[in-house]
Amino acid sequence: MSEVSIDMFRIAAIKNTLSTPRAMAVFLLCIAFSFLISTLTAPLMTWVIVLSGCAVVVRLAGLQPSYNLPTSRTVNLLAILAVFALTWFGFSIGLLDSMINLLTVACALKVMLVDEKRDFHLLICASLFLIGCGFISSLSVFAWFGYTALVALLLCSTAIYHGAMLSIKTSITFVAVLILQSLPIALLLFLLLPQLPPLWQMPTSKSTETGLSDTVTPGDIASLATSSELAFSATFEDTAKVPVAADRYWRALTLEHFDGKTWSVSAKRKQAENQLAVMDKPTPLMVAANRYADATISYQLIVEPTQQPWLFTLAPSLPDNTLNSISVKSLFDYTLRASRPVSSKKAFYFRYLPTASISNGIGNFEKQLNLQLSTNGNVKTREWAQLLAAQYSNERAIAQAVMREFSNKGFRYTLSPNAMPTDPIDSFLFEERAGFCAHYAGAMVYALRAAGVPARMVTGYQGGSELSDNVLQIRQYDAHAWVEVLIEDKWERYDPTSMVAPSRLTYGLETALEEFGESREVSILGEFGNTALFTTLQTWFQQLDYSWSKWVLGFDNAAQTNMLEDIVGALTPDKLRIVYLTAIGIVVVVLTLYFLPNRNKPRLSPSHRILFNAIALIEKQTGKRRENKSLVTYQNDIAPCLQLEAASAFKEICSRFEKIHYTAQSGYKNTQSGYASKQSENKREVQLMKKHLLLLRKSLRR
Structure with a gap:
């Protein structure tokens, strides 16, 4: 065969x-x-x-x-x-x-x-x-x-x-x-209808799947750089106030504890925050709210699910809990926490204070906390830091000296540095001189603490691509780490990565890697991924997903309340009752209109519809009603009133209708194949009925 x-x-x-x-x-x-x-x-x-x-x-x-x-x-x-x-x-x-x-x-x-x-x-x-x-x-x-x-x-x-x-x-x-x-x-x-909260607690996920974690080793952020997943979108009310690329630092966590390998949120910090919350002491952000009320920039974040409570904001930013469906609180280190983990896409509203500084929120506690230093290993770094402390007279000069070290000593920016299991700070500063942002930030914090300068690592995101004039999209590969140094009781930002790869801040990660002969990932699309058509399609899909997130997934209780207030004015229990009853009433009426008229309406087969259309045309042309006559009798009555072509077409329609509905079924076996054969023949007969109906229309017009 x-x-x-x-x-x-x-x-x-x-x-x-x-x-x-x-x-x-x-x-x-x-x-x-x-x-x-x-x-x-x-x-x-x-x-x-x-x-x-x-x-x-x-x-x-x-x-x-x-x-x-x-x-x-x-x-x-x-x-x-x-x-x-x-x-x-x-x-x-x-x-x-x-x-x-x-x-x-x-x-x-x-x-x-x-x-x-x-x-x-x-x-x-x-x-x-x-x-x-x-x-x-x-x-x-x-x-x-x-x-x-x-x-x-x-x-x-x-x-x-x-x-x-x-x-x-x-x-x-x-x-x-x-x-x-x-x-x-x-x-x-x-x-x-009211927007209901989640019915259960979502499972937690690993940082490499959902974003930043509260513990960071240098390789963690580098692994995020391979992901193009969206982290969050930021929408600014005023296009003119969108920060320039170099100032887009989205602050999330302050990591103040270092065990020699891993940076993490300090347990002492958590304990102090809890004690201050019990004492109901206002945070520095709450105090700054009134001082800088006239110099704020309003923006909205649509955050992807992280299963974590921390948020990423321009620092310092105040949460606008009058609009947030999930309450957001500020901590004394100027980070922000949602009242529950972000388990689905959620919109948050903030006010950015561009002229405000990040001050020391807990006095001497923060200074002592950020001078703690592990003395196990990394001897070269501690000796070098002591030389800097003896050479320079103040904290700012020491911090600037460390920054110059990264700029002048041939350091290289890379996603895949060699492993440094022993004395990682010494290995990075004096041997490898190649690493990602967490390597540079961690080494700088360690060196400054060894020199007697309070410092801490900060993680978050830096940059963001412009989706439109007032919308930025920040992806996982924008994850970043930098340093905050306590100078004159204020935390000042230093980014050692900018000394090695300045294009990272202004043009993004991919441009910075290209300068060092690397790429973030290899595209399976090859050259097509760089074409104008692909870029246009990608932008269109991103815009569509953003609009969906903003207007559909972002439609929470606060958005619903604002919409209803725009329609009916100030909301009262009586007005809400009327709105909900009206909505239910409209649904009931619509369902009634949908289903009641069809309750007794007969369902006609295609062959019935064709036959009835043909009879209606002939009744209109001849004036003779069919009434209860059989098809054969009605054909004989109207034959003298029709041209031969019209009478022949109507006769064909009637005969094929009778063949479909009244022909004996004995010729077809009661099997799947027999059923299929009958169905196939009926379809052919219906097609022929349609053809003769067209002929009937044409002949009646003539």
């Missing part, structure tokens, strides 16, 4: 497999489940994904008459093994991910046996729950389009399954109309 014949045989086999509506419905359900699993690769374990894929393959094969579905005993054995595996691995992946894996395994096992109506309905409902789980981890506009398409596919599958007497096209049209009818109701409920 030739290859062409084999291919034709396979195509015919596929068509025969999907010949019945229920087989097509199961096929669409399997396709939807496959795509759904492909979107849940993050929470699902590998063996669960493999099991789901095998289940889909087994069920699709079972659609063919020559294949049998697995027995219930086989599926039950798989279920027992899966329960043991989930119990074994469940503790390591967290409760939420365990539940998602359990639901996926249950769906996969049910897919292999889906045949009865109950099984089909269970799978549809479980798939909708999995789509909801997908929204937990991804709320982008692209995820919304994808999951909406999956919901539509599931609805089409359900409509086809229950519409055995209707064509697939009719079922799909029904679902499309249903979705279009639901959109205004969904929009109304979204705008007017």
Whole structure:
């Protein structure tokens, strides 16, 4: 047998497999489940994904008459093994991910046996729950389009399954109309019903997945540089007040403890912050709020999920909790914390104080805390720092001397320096002289402390690409570390990276790396990734995702309240009651208009519609009503009033209608192939009826 014949045989086999509506419905359900699993690769374990894929393959094969579905005993054995595996691995992946894996395994096992109506309905409902789980981890506009398409596919599958007497096209049209009818109701409920908080605590994630951590080793920030994931977007009210690139320091954490390898938030700092909070002592930012009230720059951040409470802001910035749906507090080190971890995209509002300084918030405590120094190892650095302290008379001069050292001693900026396991500061300063921002910041803080100058490492982001005149997008590769030095009771910013790679601050990371012959990542798109077309498409998609985040995901309680106040004025309990009752009333009216008129409306087949249209044309032309006459009698009555061509066309329409609805079915076997043959012939007859209806119209016009 030739290859062409084999291919034709396979195509015919596929068509025969999907010949019945229920087989097509199961096929669409399997396709939807496959795509759904492909979107849940993050929470699902590998063996669960493999099991789901095998289940889909087994069920699709079972659609063919020559294949049998697995027995219930086989599926039950798989279920027992899966329960043991989930119990074994469940503790390591967290409760939420365990539940998602359990639901996926249950769906996969049910897919292999889906045949009865109950099984089909269970799978549809479980798939909708999995789509909801997908929204937990991804709320982008692209995820919304994808999951909406999956919901539509599931609805089409359900409509086809229950519409055995209707064509697939009719079922799909029904679902499309249903979705279009639901959109205004969904929009109304979204705008007017209260925005509910999350129902559970989201699982925490690693820093390399969600951004900065409160502990930093030099390699951590370098690993973030390979990620193009969005960290947050910043929207400024006044385009003219957007900071220039070199001043875009998005401050997040102050790291004041160093154990010889890792910088971290000091436990003493946390204890002091808690004690001051209990004493209800105002933070320096709260004090500065009144002093600099007339010189602020308002901006909004749309923060990607980090599962952490800390926020990234221009320093110093005041939180505007009148607009924030999650309360934000300031700490004495001028960092900001949300009242709960950011578990989904969230909008925050701030006021930047460009003329304010970062002062010493806790007096001598901060000075002593940031002079602590590990004396284990790094002897060369401590000796060099003591020479600087003897040579220069004040803190600023010592800090500037360290900065000059980085500028004049041949240091190199790189994402992949050699490992420095022993005496990392000494190795970096006097041997390797190559590293990333955390290497430079950590070495400078250590040297300054050794010279008796209070200093600390600060982590956050630096830079940001312009999406529009007043919108900046900051990505994970913009993660950065710099130094703050306590001089005259104020913390002044020093960025040693700027001495080695000044273009890092003005043009971004990729430009800085290019100057040293490196690249952040290798694009799989090759040269196409640098073309104008690709850049335009990328910008368009980024703008679309930003608009979605700002207007849809950012529509929280505060935004809803502002919208309602613009419509009805100052909100009172009575007004809110009226708004909500009105919204529910509108939904009830719309649903009534959608469904009541169709309750008694007969559903006509395509052949009925063609016949009734033909009769209506003839009644209008001849003035003779059909009333209760049979088609044959009516043809005889109107024949003298019509031209031969028109009478012949109407006769063909009537005969083909009778063939579709009244011809004996004995010629077709009660099998899938017989059913498919009858359906195929009916379609051909309907097409011929349409053709003769056109001929009838033309002849009547003449």
